[in-house]
Amino acid sequence: MDFEKNILCIGAGYVGGPTMAMIASKCPKYKVTVVDINEDRIRKWNSDNLPIYEPGLDEIVKKVRGKNLFFSTELNKHIRENRIIFVSVNTPTKTFGQGAGKAADLQYWEKTARQILANSTTPKIIVEKSTLPVRTAETMGQILNGNNKNVQFDVISNPEFLSEGTAINDLENPDRVLIGSKETPEGIRARQEIVEIYANWVSHNRIIESNIWSSELSKLTANAFLAQRISSINSMSALCEKTEADIDEVAYAIGTDSRIGPKFLKASVGFGGSCFKKDILNLVYICQSYGLTEVADYWESVVKINEWQERRFIQNIISNMFNTVAGKKIALFGFAFKANTGDIRESPAIYIARGLLEEKAHIIISDPRALPNARDYFKDIQEDVTFEMDPYRVAKGAHAIAILTEWELYRNLDFKRILKSMAQPAFIFDGRNILDHNKLFKLGFNVFAIGKSPLKHF
Numbered sequence: 001m002d003f004e005k006n007i008l009c010i011g012a013g014y015v016g017g018p019t020m021a022m023i024a025s026k027c028p029k030y031k032v033t034v035v036d037i038n039e040d041r042i043r044k045w046n047s048d049n050l051p052i053y054e055p056g057l058d059e060i061v062k063k064v065r066g067k068n069l070f071f072s073t074e075l076n077k078h079i080r081e082n083r084i085i086f087v088s089v090n091t092p093t094k095t096f097g098q099g100a101g102k103a104a105d106l107q108y109w110e111k112t113a114r115q116i117l118a119n120s121t122t123p124k125i126i127v128e129k130s131t132l133p134v135r136t137a138e139t140m141g142q143i144l145n146g147n148n149k150n151v152q153f154d155v156i157s158n159p160e161f162l163s164e165g166t167a168i169n170d171l172e173n174p175d176r177v178l179i180g181s182k183e184t185p186e187g188i189r190a191r192q193e194i195v196e197i198y199a200n201w202v203s204h205n206r207i208i209e210s211n212i213w214s215s216e217l218s219k220l221t222a223n224a225f226l227a228q229r230i231s232s233i234n235s236m237s238a239l240c241e242k243t244e245a246d247i248d249e250v251a252y253a254i255g256t257d258s259r260i261g262p263k264f265l266k267a268s269v270g271f272g273g274s275c276f277k278k279d280i281l282n283l284v285y286i287c288q289s290y291g292l293t294e295v296a297d298y299w300e301s302v303v304k305i306n307e308w309q310e311r312r313f314i315q316n317i318i319s320n321m322f323n324t325v326a327g328k329k330i331a332l333f334g335f336a337f338k339a340n341t342g343d344i345r346e347s348p349a350i351y352i353a354r355g356l357l358e359e360k361a362h363i364i365i366s367d368p369r370a371l372p373n374a375r376d377y378f379k380d381i382q383e384d385v386t387f388e389m390d391p392y393r394v395a396k397g398a399h400a401i402a403i404l405t406e407w408e409l410y411r412n413l414d415f416k417r418i419l420k421s422m423a424q425p426a427f428i429f430d431g432r433n434i435l436d437h438n439k440l441f442k443l444g445f446n447v448f449a450i451g452k453s454p455l456k457h458f
Ligand code: UDX
Pocket: 160, 161, 162, 163, 164, 165, 223, 226, 230, 263, 264, 265, 266, 267, 268, 269, 270, 271, 272, 273, 274, 275, 276, 337, 338, 339
């Protein structure tokens, strides 16, 4: 069958995989290929056991895989054959050299750019999907166009705003799709080609076109603003704990102001995920490199409050459990960075678990989707960490339960049965404010929630 367009995506991760599955599903006339250097990942994308858990993803992949969606490890071949290439390889925070701990590590991106260059003999449109520092497109353009092959490359920025756990809905009904390009005739023509892809299912008034720098910076800014709301409400949660105000009541009251709005005001043990911290630190680094120290400090405080909130949670556990958790068994309910995903990247649970291990606690971890990743994370520190899917077994004999991910199943457990099986006095630290605290207190638990007065029997 002849396809109207051939699209390639380099990088079959949390962004590349679901995004390309959606494009293939909405555009049966296009052939979509996803390539990755990780053979195991590609094998899983071609199996019944996809490498990532995302509600609704299995169904879409099953519908289109082998028809117009293909997963492969043959990068060079597919680069040669495709004119439109999305790049969604990972861009972690640099761990070495200049900008270590803040700047984005662009080695995977640059490798990809060079590989594209080496395998191109015809003009191509390169679409940045990974979140990248502002002006990366320019660098990529320089690498790609600084060749003596006489091949034209147009670099487009098309940042992804999907959020894990709701990725399929976010892709199907996006608030907006952002497409940035150079404002040259070739740049605008290339941009139109990408607009055309999304216009198959997204209405034109939700497709925003901009210059390339605005597009790149908008992604960092969106994540910084979202994370800032969480740090703002989390900072207030500390004040609530001192003043007998209730953070959920405060969040509801301020969220009804239409200028503030109700979303992203849920106080928690802290935000996690692969994007927020990385993107803010990246923003901080960019500001510092332009000499904008005040702007850099302002945004860095969002990350600092988050780290403080995580630390505060551990301190709260220790001080309320008679100043020691050594030798005590602490049940962690949830390890994913949020519900409905198995992803643990930057999960606050990692930080909490490590903090408790340093205090010589024994931790036992439960999570309906993230146990394989949690096991993998702790593969070198096995003695004081155990893993168990069933929350009732996790709680058995435990001195405390810490709720670290807002999985729906934790709301509906039989806490009377759980209490009976635990060491007494029994503690619950609700890091997501999802439980009925008064009910738990009446059952006999000592209950500590975020931004609420403690409920204790002693
Ligand atoms: C985020 C952005 O939302 C998305 O647009 C971008 O493309 C990638 O980064 P993601 O990290 O998948 O998405 O999840 P998100 O729902 O934003 O949650 C991030 C973290 O904030 C989670 O740990 C979540 O539990 C926490 N959170 C979120 C809160 O603590 N309180 C809230 O009110 C909302």
